[in-house]
Amino acid sequence: MAKMIDRVSGLGPDVSPEYRELVERWEAKADRTPPRTGKGSGAVDRTISDVPLKTVYGPADVADIDLTRDLGVPGEYPYTRGIHPTMYRSRLWTMRQFAGFGNAKQTNERYHFLLSQGQMGLSVAFDMPTLMGYDSDSPKSLGEVGKCGVAIDSVRDMEMLFDGIDLGAITTSMTINGPAAIALAQYVVTAENKGIPRAKLGGTLQADILKEYIAQKEWIFPPRPHVRIIVDMMEFCTAQMPKWNTISVSGYHIREAGSTAAQELAFTLADGFAYVEAAVARGMDVDEFAPRLSYFFNSHIDFFEEIAKFRAARRIYARHMREKYGAKDPRSWQLRFHTQTAGCSATAQQPENNIVRVAFEAMAAALGGTQSLHTNSMDEVLALPSEKSVEIALRTQQVLAYETNVTNVVDPLGGAYFVEALTGEMERQVEEYFAQIAGFGGMVEAVEAGFPQREIADASYRYQRSIESGERVIVGVNAFERPDETQPGDLLKIGAEIERGQARAVQGVRENRDGAAVEAALAKLKRACAGSDNVMPYLIDCVKAVATEGEIVDAMVSVYGRYTENTQF
Amino acid sequence: MPATNAPARPLRVIVAKAGLDGHDRGAKVIARALRDAGMEVIYTGLFQAPEQIVQTAIQEDADGIGLSILSGAHMTLFPLVVEQLKEQGAADIVFFGGGTIPPDDAAELKRIGVREIFTPGAPLSEIIAFVERECGKRRELAG
Numbered sequence: 001m002a003k004m005i006d007r008v009s010g011l012g013p014d015v016s017p018e019y020r021e022l023v024e025r026w027e028a029k030a031d032r033t034p035p036r037t038g039k040g041s042g043a044v045d046r047t048i049s050d051v052p053l054k055t056v057y058g059p060a061d062v063a064d065i066d067l068t069r070d071l072g073v074p075g076e077y078p079y080t081r082g083i084h085p086t087m088y089r090s091r092l093w094t095m096r097q098f099a100g101f102g103n104a105k106q107t108n109e110r111y112h113f114l115l116s117q118g119q120m121g122l123s124v125a126f127d128m129p130t131l132m133g134y135d136s137d138s139p140k141s142l143g144e145v146g147k148c149g150v151a152i153d154s155v156r157d158m159e160m161l162f163d164g165i166d167l168g169a170i171t172t173s174m175t176i177n178g179p180a181a182i183a184l185a186q187y188v189v190t191a192e193n194k195g196i197p198r199a200k201l202g203g204t205l206q207a208d209i210l211k212e213y214i215a216q217k218e219w220i221f222p223p224r225p226h227v228r229i230i231v232d233m234m235e236f237c238t239a240q241m242p243k244w245n246t247i248s249v250s251g252y253h254i255r256e257a258g259s260t261a262a263q264e265l266a267f268t269l270a271d272g273f274a275y276v277e278a279a280v281a282r283g284m285d286v287d288e289f290a291p292r293l294s295y296f297f298n299s300h301i302d303f304f305e306e307i308a309k310f311r312a313a314r315r316i317y318a319r320h321m322r323e324k325y326g327a328k329d330p331r332s333w334q335l336r337f338h339t340q341t342a343g344c345s346a347t348a349q350q351p352e353n354n355i356v357r358v359a360f361e362a363m364a365a366a367l368g369g370t371q372s373l374h375t376n377s378m379d380e381v382l383a384l385p386s387e388k389s390v391e392i393a394l395r396t397q398q399v400l401a402y403e404t405n406v407t408n409v410v411d412p413l414g415g416a417y418f419v420e421a422l423t424g425e426m427e428r429q430v431e432e433y434f435a436q437i438a439g440f441g442g443m444v445e446a447v448e449a450g451f452p453q454r455e456i457a458d459a460s461y462r463y464q465r466s467i468e469s470g471e472r473v474i475v476g477v478n479a480f481e482r483p484d485e486t487q488p489g490d491l492l493k494i495g496a497e498i499e500r501g502q503a504r505a506v507q508g509v510r511e512n513r514d515g516a517a518v519e520a521a522l523a524k525l526k527r528a529c530a531g532s533d534n535v536m537p538y539l540i541d542c543v544k545a546v547a548t549e550g551e552i553v554d555a556m557v558s559v560y561g562r563y564t565e566n567t568q569f
Numbered sequence: 570m571p572a573t574n575a576p577a578r579p580l581r582v583i584v585a586k587a588g589l590d591g592h593d594r595g596a597k598v599i600a601r602a603l604r605d606a607g608m609e610v611i612y613t614g615l616f617q618a619p620e621q622i623v624q625t626a627i628q629e630d631a632d633g634i635g636l637s638i639l640s641g642a643h644m645t646l647f648p649l650v651v652e653q654l655k656e657q658g659a660a661d662i663v664f665f666g667g668g669t670i671p672p673d674d675a676a677e678l679k680r681i682g683v684r685e686i687f688t689p690g691a692p693l694s695e696i697i698a699f700v701e702r703e704c705g706k707r708r709e710l711a712g
Contacts, residue, residue: 147640217593217615256594258598344594348688348690381689382671383669460597474690477690487671491671567614569600
């Protein structure tokens with residue numbers, strides 16, 4: 001008797017006649033039960049990413065899982081169950097709302113508001129001209145200044161952005177890629193002007209240029225010089241900014257561009273490995289820089305698929321970092337990540353429903369073991385979020401963290417047949433993509449060939465088609481519509497006066513500085529770009545001379561050129 | 570002029586991205602959907618100036634232009650395209666668009682001559698039907 005209990009209490013396959021009979025009985029019943037018809041019934045047998053689903057999962061689905069090799073314990077290789085031994089019991093995730101709009105003064109006010117409401121770190125959203133390396137008075141910037149982020153032209157704006165905020169005490173995340181090194185230089189100079197040494201600065205720079213070519217499309221130079229600058233930054237931070245996370249390798253935008261969950265994971269990790277390889281090729285030791293790499297994922301609406309994705313991400317990363325790249329420091333094996341709920345899952349119709357979507361997506365991120373989280377605001381599909389909707393989004397995290405108790409047990413879904421099987425399936429699909437990428441000769445080559453771009457466009461079109469056909473339901477969009485719907489009126493608008501004011505301000509900055517010093521600093525920067533010196537000290541000198549971002553980028557473009565995409569759809 | 574019984578040339582539509590906005594998921598999905606609906610689609614790629622978009626449409630003898638903007642610059646860039654269409658004598662080209670555009674902005678854009686604004690969640694079938702109907706009408710008027 002005791003022997004039989006041993007068997008049925010384990011998670012592994014049970015071949016006892018009693019259990020087999022149960023399974024057969026269930027199969028017979030399931031076979032006789034007709035599937036649901038009507039709304040959304042076309043997609044019951046697969047995830048949002050088209051991963052096939054069984055009706056129920058059981059011991060046979062986890063038969064290949066080796067506890068030590070595949071799951072381990074929290075805080076130990078391969079970190080499937082989390083990177084910390086006690087996870088949220090010892091420390092909650094960082095609640096970090098991404099914010100930026102208009103000019104630096106307006107955004108600074110929003111930061112003070114968010115910090116006063118219990119937010120734990122800052123996250124800067126820059127406007128399009130800043131992300132593309134144009135000053136606010138450039139003809140290219142027309143209509144874009146301050147619209148989807150804050151306009152930062154020179155170190156003067158950066159100083160205003162963090163006015164009254166102790167940069168030695170908070171951590172700041174900056175979502176910027178093409179001009180990331182310039183933003184870092186501006187941040188360093190801002191802090192040092194306030195007497196805070198660079199070694200004390202904590203935060204994260206996105207600086208993930210490969211995903212720009214793949215998905216977000218805010219590039220400046222061609223891929224190779226961009227990767228070189230990123231390695232310069234890694235080298236600089238390793239030597240001088242030990243608390244700074246140099247790159248936040250990002251899947252978020254890949255997913256927003258329409259990828260599947262497995263594509264998000266595969267392309268993001270492949271980007272990360274490309275940076276690792278580039279730094280190693282420079283002569284850096286992997287354990288010198290890898291502990292400061294971090295990741296950024298999307299949390300989409302398919303609840304279990306997302307949890308499986310986060311768990312698989314840690315396992316795949318740990319394996320490759322240890323086995324392939326030979327990292328010896330456990331911190332190099334740990335995939336730390338930020339999560340943002342899926343903007344692309346939000347709908348313009350019945351926008352209040354987005355609050356609910358965000359709550360589910362946030363919970364998936366918590367169950368998946370995220371280190372920090374941004375919850376989207378309900379009105380972001382229509383405009384920049386209002387203060388009220390940002391507050392609801394932050395409160396959603398607080399309710400999740402303090403009321404639901406999902407934080408009290410580490411990896412609560414670990415061992416669930418379905419979640420373990422899906423985690424394994426995610427890893428399998430990702431390894432398949434890795435093999436294809438290797439076929440191109442590496443990720444930079446795959447990106448240059450447009451491979452991930454094509455895969456994503458195909459997935460995005462398939463997804464849109466499945467909504468169109470009614471296979472998938474989106475509440476308020478293709479089901480449960482309200483024809484009488486009125487849209488919210490109190491949206492945050494950025495007026496044209498912001499653009500005019502910012503353009504005047506940057507012109508004023510140019511008039512009130514030592515022009516010769518700017519020219520000299522820019523000339524030295526160009527030489528560094530053309531040669532092999534690390535560009536960071538030269539960028540810092542340009543920023544100290546109050547060169548504008550546009551001027552610095554122009555100097556670099558004169559050496560590297562601007563990238564143009566080979567357009568396809 | 571083609572004889573009336575000649576097979577009709579498929580509708581030709583420019584799908585465009587303007588300004589500094591890199592969000593191209595929507596534009597690419599629309600481009601494919603219109604193509605799959607039997608139209609000839611020319612996608613401009615990113616970062617086009619309003620002037621270039623209109624020039625492309627004229628050179629390609631397009632029936633319609635669909636402009637996608639998700640960066641918030643719609644109140645600057647849509648009017649510039651309308652202006653260019655008038656200036657270059659191509660105001661009969663059916664100009665429509667989409668993106669993250671609040672309802673009152675959409676109303677204002679339609680007032681100045683943008684024929685339709687589609688926001689996230691708009692069914693592809695609705696967009697295809699709109700383009701077929703409006704561009705079809707333009708063809709008829711052009712004889």
